[in-house]
Amino acid sequence: MRASRLRTFVQLTFANPASLLYLGLVLVAAFPLLYESLTGASGFGGIWLLLATAPTSMGLMVLFWDVDSDLGAPLFLLALALAALLHSFALGLAHRWVQDHLPRRANTLAS
Template sequence: MKRLTDHPHLTTLVRLTFRNPASLIYLGLVLAATLFVAVDTLFVTHEDASFAGVWLFLLAAPTVFLFFVGSSLAGAGAGGPTWFLVLALVVSVLVQSLALGWFVRLVRRVGSAGPAHPQGI
């Protein structure tokens, strides 16, 4: 049976998505917003609709909107069924966490490459 460490590309994706400070902060913000939405939905009564869920979509933007465009092009009305909205949010957050990890790695590599101009000039 193969382990995760036997797949270097998969290990790199996991490390970029979950094991760097920028991604962890982002995922923490998403978790906090998710808890806020859950508490607001389950325990707070409102006279009209609550906009608490908007925070999740703002944290998942802009990639979540690509899912909405895709679903509307496929013929689903108003973003599609609930399972699709949840899946779009989860995938969008993971894609953005991966992108943050990749960006942090890129910045570290550029920063450690040394000066951009030759010495002595």
Template structure:
């Protein structure tokens, strides 16, 4: 009988695809650099008008961030959504795209072959 709970091996594979390859790490580094830039610009730089620094985060999180925005608007949030839903949409979008980059890289590296299970030591 299948256990519906994600086991340790599945979680490790998920983490390896999301954080354990160079494409995902470069992407996450760019997102981190943009987040630091936005934070410094927001907290320490005085502007007469609004700053567009936060747009860089949305460029890096596009297009999936807009899917999360549409989803949050469907369950009754106001047009822009509360602040926590914006941050949650950004975080989920970045993690989803990092996973997709890792999966795509593995697909290219393996040449489209499917992996077969081999017992250890065989």
């Protein structure tokens, strides 16, 4: 029973067009942050990722707001990753609901 729940979670989070498109957007939004961390440049790279995962990431950041400075950056990234996965799962649920509730078009080609 647990294996089927895990498989359903993975399918809803990663194996549908809406979730894949969203996760691709999050990946593209992560490039400025990755560039800044690799080059040592300072900028607003994290803002794009924060906006791509808002408002959930902002809500999770409130939970991690009052932490030690050594844990600030890893918890920030954890909040962004959890928010992205939660949004992807919600998009997967919405995609499944639309697929189940929209009527199928009949293939009516006149010969």
